[in-house]
Amino acid sequence: MTGYIVEGKSDQLRVQSVHPHAHFVILNGISFRHKERRAIEEALILCDEVYVLTDPDEPGDKIALKIMETYPEIKRIHIDPKKARNVRESRYKYGVEYCSNQYLKETLPGI
Structure with a gap:
């Protein structure tokens, strides 16, 4: 089984639409406290591979580095x-939840 560490529930739902049998650790933002560490350690036991899948922005980069x-x-x-971009109120917002199913199928291992 493949495991993914994602920032939020929207990210999980997007990835689950193309990888329904994956295991998820949801960080609920960029928190990395005891609860999240326990969930990551459990995923490392349960899964063949675990990947960090955070948004392509500064907070996503910071939490990914901390985890790794x-x-x-x-x-x-x-x-x-460019594949994770959405326009909101005339500015760009970036997130895994904005990726197309096709892009995720091409990008995610284990599918």
Whole structure:
């Protein structure tokens, strides 16, 4: 089984639409406290591979680096910001939840 560490429920739902049998750790933003660490450690036991799948923005980069420093066996899946972009009130917002199913199928391992 493949595991993904995502920032929020919207990210989980988007990825689950193309990878329904994956295991998820939801960070609920960029928090990385005891509860999240326990969930990541459980995923490392349950899954063959665990990946960080955070938004292609500064907060996503920071939490991904923190996770990979703590758990070197976890790799990050880099998302192309152009493929994860949405226009909101005349400015761009970036997130995994905005990626197309086709892009995720091409990008995510284990599908």
